[in-house]
Amino acid sequence: MAYKSPQDIAAYAVEAGVKKTSLNFKSMMLLGFLGGAYISAGYLLSVRVTASLPAEWGTFGSFIGAAVFPLGLILILIAGGELLTGNMMAVPMACLTGRVRWSRLAHNWFWITVSNFAGALFVAYFFGHLAELTTSGAFLEKVVDTAGHKLEADFWPALISAVGCNWLVGLAVWLSYGAEDIGGKIAAIWFPIMAFVAIGFQHVVANMFIIPAAIFEGYFSWGEYFGNFIPVFLGNAIGGAVLVALVYSQSYQGYLHAESDIESRGSKNIRG
Numbered sequence: 001m002a003y004k005s006p007q008d009i010a011a012y013a014v015e016a017g018v019k020k021t022s023l024n025f026k027s028m029m030l031l032g033f034l035g036g037a038y039i040s041a042g043y044l045l046s047v048r049v050t051a052s053l054p055a056e057w058g059t060f061g062s063f064i065g066a067a068v069f070p071l072g073l074i075l076i077l078i079a080g081g082e083l084l085t086g087n088m089m090a091v092p093m094a095c096l097t098g099r100v101r102w103s104r105l106a107h108n109w110f111w112i113t114v115s116n117f118a119g120a121l122f123v124a125y126f127f128g129h130l131a132e133l134t135t136s137g138a139f140l141e142k143v144v145d146t147a148g149h150k151l152e153a154d155f156w157p158a159l160i161s162a163v164g165c166n167w168l169v170g171l172a173v174w175l176s177y178g179a180e181d182i183g184g185k186i187a188a189i190w191f192p193i194m195a196f197v198a199i200g201f202q203h204v205v206a207n208m209f210i211i212p213a214a215i216f217e218g219y220f221s222w223g224e225y226f227g228n229f230i231p232v233f234l235g236n237a238i239g240g241a242v243l244v245a246l247v248y249s250q251s252y253q254g255y256l257h258a259e260s261d262i263e264s265r266g267s268k269n270i271r272g
Contacts, residue, residue: 002180009178010093010252013245016177017094020087021104028082028108032115033122035081040123040209042072046197047134047210051142059198066197070190073169077176078185084112084205088240089170096249097256113233120208128209129216140217147214149200150207151224155231158202162235163243165201168192169236170244204232 004012023031050065076083091108094100128134134143153161175188196203211225249256 003184004178004180006178006248007252007255009174010248010256012177013090013093013174013248014097014099014256015094017087017090017092018099020082020091021094021100021108023082025111028111029115031080031082032084032112033119034079035076035083035112036116036119036121036205036208037123038075038079038081038119039072039083039116039203039205040120041075041127042069043206043209044123044127044133045069045071047139047142047146051138062200063194063198066194069197070172070193073172073189073193074186077173077189078182082112082115084109084116085166085169085203085236085240086173087112088166088237089173089244092241092245093249096245109237116205117208120205121212124209124213125216128213134213135217143210144214144217144219147211147220150202150211151220151228153202153228158228159231159235159238161200161202162204162232163239164199165196165203166236166239167243168196168201168239169203170240174244174248202228202232202235204229204236207232 046065046069049068050061053061053064073083073086075081076086087108091100091105095102095105124134128143134140150158169192172189172192175192176185179185179188207225207228211220211228214220215222215225
C-alpha cells in the first residue's frame with residue numbers, strides 16, 4: 001500500500017482545511033448532514049449487533065461493537081461528507097499555517113455542528129424511532145444504558161474523555177490522508193476509531209445520535225443532552241486542534257512554510 005510521508009500528510013491536511021472552509025453553504029450543509037447521518041448509521045449498526053450478545057462475553061462484546069462503528073467515518077472520508085470532529089483537526093491546520101482566517105474556522109464549525117446534528121437526529125428519529133430499530137427489547141435497553149453512561153459523567157471527566165476521543169479521531173483522519181488507495185484508507189480509519197469506541201471515549205457527533213435516540217423513547221431530557229454537549233464539544237476541539245493540528249503544524253513548520261513559499265512563487269509566475 002502506497003502512503004505519504006508525515007510531512008506530506010501535514011501539507012495535505014492544510015489543503016484539506018482550506019477546501020473545507022471554501023465550500024459553498026449548500027454543499028457544506030448537505031455534506032454535514034451526510035456526515036452526521038453516516039456516524040449515526042455506524043452507531044445504529046453497533047447497537048443492533050451488540051444489544052443481544054450474551055453478558056458472559058464481557059468486553060469482547062464491546063470490541064465487536066467498536067469493530068463495526070468505523071463504518072461512519074469510512075463513508076465520510078471515501079464517499080464524501082463533512083464531520084465536525086474531523087474539521088476540528090483539518091481546519092485549524094489551515095489556520096495555524098496562515099492559509100485561513102480564524103473567523104472562517106468559527107463559521108465552518110458552527111454550520112457543520114448544525115448540519116451534523118440534523119443528520120444524527122434524522123437517523124435517530126426515522127430509523128431508530130419510526131422504524132422501531134431502537135424502541136423495544138434489548139435494543140432499547142442498549143440505547144438507554146449507553147446514553148445514561150454518557151450523561152452521568154461530570155463536566156471535567158466528560159471533557160477529558162472527549163480530548164482522548166478526538167485525539168484518536170483526528171489521527172484517523174490524518175492517517176487516511178496519508179493513504180493512497182481505498183484499502184489503505186479503510187485500514188487507517190478503522191484502527192483509531194475502533195480504539196476510541198472500545199475505550200469508551202465521548203464523541204460529540206456520536207452523542208448527537210445515541211442520546212436523542214433515548215430521548216425519543218421517553219428517557220432523559222434535552223437539558224441533560226446540552227449539558228453533555230458543552231464539555232464534549234470543548235474536549236473534542238482540544239483533542240483535534242491541539243493534540244493533532246497544533247503539534248504537527250509546529251513539528252513540520254519549516255516544511256509547511258517551504259511548501260507555501262513554493263506555491264506562492266508558482267502563483268506569481270503563472271500571473272506573470
